[in-house]
Amino acid sequence: MTATQDAFVTFEKVRKTYDGRTLVVSDLDLNIAKGEFLTMLGPSGSGKTTCLMMLAGFEHPTSGRITLGGRPIDGVPPHKRDIGVVFQNYALFPHMTVLENVAFPLSVRQVSAADADRRARAALGMVHLAHLADRKPGQLSGGQQQRVALARALVFEPVLILMDEPLGALDKQLREAMQYEIKHLHERLGVTIVYVTHDQGEALTMSDRVAVFNEGRIQQLSTPKELYERPQNAFVASFIGENNAIGGTLKSLSGGICEIETAGGTLRCEAIGEQGVGARKLVSIRPERVRIVEGDAAYPNVMPARVEEVIYHGDHLRLRLSTMNASDFIAKVPNAEGGRSFAAGQELRIGFNAADCLALDAPKR
C-alpha cells in the first residue's frame, strides 16, 4: 500500500515502556502517507494515545525511531515539530478570547498582528465561528469549543494534525455532525491527519486507513471496508462491529475454504491465518449476514435455530437465537415491508455463505 520511500510519517521498531517491565508499545512499524487520514483505534490502554504523544513529542520512544518528512524527529522539541494537536477536552486557553486562542500559534511565530488577526479570522470562518471571535471559550458550547480547537490547530498550516479523541465529550448527534465536518476539512485542505479514538463508528466513517491497536501492537492496518469485511484476527472481528464467535477445529482445507468442526456441526468457512489441520479456530459471523432460510433456498451453511428473544430496533429486528450450542447468537433482520414476523420459541433455519463466515485464529491462552 504505502512504500517506505514515499511515507510521510514512519514508526520504525518503536517500543515504549514506562516501568521497564511492560511494553506499552511494542515493536511498532507504521507508515503514514502524505494527505492520509489515519485512525488509531483501540481500547483504552492499547498504546494508541502513547503513539500519538510520541509523535507530538510529549513522550519519547524507549527504542526505535520516528521520522517525519524523511527526518528523524526524536531530537526535535514539540514546539519545533510543526504538528497541530487537538486535545481531548480541547485545551482552549480560558483567559484568552476565541480569536486570541486561534491567533496564539501565529503570535508565538512572530507573525505580524494584522496578519495574525486576518488569518485567525479566516480559520474561524472555516469552522463557521467568525461571529464568536470575541467570546471567551467558557461561553461556548462543547461543539463550538471543539471547532475553535480545530481552527487553532489548523491556522498555522501544520504539516500534520493529531487528534486525541477530539469528539469524546460531545453528545451523539453533535459527534456525528463533527465527524463529517472534520472529514470535509480534511478533503478540502489535504492535510495529513492522525486521529485517535476508541469509537469504532468514528474510525470507520472518517478514515482512509485504520490501525487497530491492542496490547501495544497493531492488530490490523487496513481500509475501513477491509477491516470490517475481512478482519485478520479474532480481536479485530470482535472489536469492530458486532460479531458471533463460534469456536472449533479445522478439519479440512481446499481452495481457501475450510471445514470447521464445531460443537453444533460442521461449518464451511473462509480460512484466515493458520491453516493446518487440527488448528483451533474461531468462526466469526456478522449478525447482518445471517439469513433466515425460506423454503429450499441453498446456502453452504444451514443450521437449525430457535428464537429466544425478538428485539425491536425500528429499522431492523434483532433475533437472539439458540443454535450450535450457543444461546446468544444474534441475527439482524431488516424491518422491511411485508417481512416475516418472529416470536420467541419459534423454530427456524439460518444460513450463511462461506465468504461471510471467517475462520480466524483463536486467541492463544
Next chain:
Amino acid sequence: MAADETRDLRAALRRTERRRTLRGLGLTLPLILFTLVFFLLPIAGMLVKSVQNGPMPDILPQTSALLQPWRASDARDLPDEAAFAALAGELRAASQNRTLPELATRLNFENAGYRSLLMATARRLPEAPAGSWRDTLVGLNPQWGELAIWAALGRASTRLTDGYLLAALDHRRDDNDHIQATDPNRAVYVASLLRTLEISAIVTLICLVLAYPLAYRLATLPESTANLMMILVLLPFWTSLLVRTASWLVILQREGPINQTLQWLGLIDQPLELVFNRPGVIIAMTHVLLPFMVLPIYSVMKGIPSNYMRAATSLGAPFLTAFRRVYFPLSLPGVTAGCLLVFILAIGYYITPLLIGGANDQMVSSLIAFLTLQTLNWGLAAALGAVLLVITVALYFVYTRVVGTDGMKLG
C-alpha cells in the same frame, strides 16, 4: 396559562425559595453571630475608642461647658474668672468622690506633668478664694497662669476628639488648636507605620519568590508525592509561633549553627549579625508566613489542566513563552490571593519583631501593644489600629480593583 394559575405558580415558587433561603441562613447563623460578637463589635469598639475623648465632660461638666465659647474665640488669652471658679469647685468635688485620678490620667496624655499638677492643686485647694480664684490657683501653681494647661483642658473638654488620630499620624494641635507636625524627636508613629509596610512588602515579595516555584513543582508532581511535600510545607504550623520565633533566635545568634557552619566552611571570618536586626526579622517572618503563600498558589495551579501547557507547546511556543502566556496568567488568582494574605498577616506581626528585631525594627503592632499594656493610652492604641485597618482595607480595594474579586482564589 391562565392569569391566576400563573399567580399560584409564582406563589409556590416564592414559598420554596423562602424555605431554601431560611435553611441557608440557619446553617450560617452561628458563624454570623460569632463574627458579629467577636469580630465586628470589637472593631467598631476600637474605632469608637479612637475618637472618644475621655471623662472630662462628665467629671468637670461646668468647666467643660464654659471652655467651649473660649475655644471658639480667635483671640487666645487665659479664660475668665468664671472658668477658674468652676474648675476650682469641680476639682474639689472630683477629689472628694475619687474621680480625679481618672481625669489626671487623661490629662497626662497631653503633657506628662499634668497628673501631678492636677492632684497637687486639688489637694491644696482652699474652701474660699483668696481674692479671685484666678489668683488663688496661680498662687498654688504658676502653671495655671499659662495658656498651655488651659489649652490642654480645652482639648480634653469635648466628648469626641481627633487628637488620637492626629497623634497616630505624628500631628498634634498646638495651644491655639492649630494642627501642626509633632516635634521630630517625638514623632515615632508614621515612621513605624512605614516600616511596617516596608517589612510586610519585603516579606511578601520573598515569600512569593520562594513559594511560586515550589507550588509549581507540587502541582506537577504525582498526587502521593505532592501530599507528602505538602505536609512538609505545613510543618511550621505544628508548633506555636512563639516556639518557632525562639528557635530562630537560637539558630541566628552569633554563636548559632548558621554562623558556626559558615565560619567552619571558611566563608566568613566574623560571625554575621543575623539577630536583633532587620534581616533576622525578615527571615523569621518569611519562614512563618511562607505556607500562606504556597497554599493558595498551589490550589490554583492544581486546577490548571496539564494539557494547556502541552497545547501551547504543540502550537509552537517554547516552554518559557508557553509559561508566560498561558500558565502564569492562569496562576495569577492564586498569586494575588497569596500576596494579599501574607501582606495582611505580616502587617499585624508583633511577637516576631519584638523578639528578633532591634529597636529600629519594631512594627506598629508592638507600639499598639505597648500603648495598650504599659501607658494605658487606649485612645492612641485604637487610633493606630484604625489607621492600620484603613490601610489594609484600602489595599484590599486597590487589589480587587486590579484583579477583580473573581480574579482571586483563596482555596
